[in-house]
Amino acid sequence: MKNYFWNMLINIKNGQMAKKSVIIGPRKNICESFLKILWNEGFISGYKISPQNTRNLEIFLAYTKNGKPVINSLKFLSKPSQRIYYSSKQIWKIDSSKTFIIFSTNLGLKSITECKKNKIGGEPLIVIN
Template sequence: MKNHLENMFSTIKNGQMAKKSVVVNSRKNICEEFLKIFWNEGFISGYRISPQNTDNLEIFLKYSKTGKPVINSLKLLSKPSQRIYYSSKQVWKLDSSKTFIIFSTNSGLKSINQCKKDKVGGEPLVIIN
């Protein structure tokens, strides 16, 4: 699971550094779930299954009016060797105005705002600035 996410995040980072509008990544369910959250929160312009190869996803990157990428940094927080878990009380203490965190909960992937709304905790997977 983590390998697919790391590959997707590095593809997005490299594509933004090269000022590309579209990058291609392998199609995995976990990657599609992350892309749904990215799209809902406005970090990417969209994504679709590649018409040439149904095993690939085309990710449409988003830039500000000045030409800077919307995603400044993507960092994986919880690692297989050192797992981190936050309770619902600990999630409320996190400042969601400065950073955006995606959690893996018992009811699927959720953003920090959704975790606060649903009063659930979980494993923080990625932090976006």
């Protein structure tokens, strides 16, 4: 299930290192919900269904005015081989102004601010700087 998700993250990371403007990713529910969070937070310029193949998404990467990628680093916290879970109390101890964390919760993928607002815990998937 999450292989599509992990591959898409690596494609975004590699695409920004190669200064690409558009990359192709799989059209899965978990990928679309992740891209929606990235788009709402300004880490990507947008995404749409590919006109050539409706099973793929075109992801438009964002760059600063200097040409540097908006996403400086993607770090995987919880891996398939070693899962980590945070309770809502543990999430409140994390400083969300320095790092942006995306959690997998029982309500779907949520950002750290949404988890704090809804008082829910979950599995931290990635940290974006």
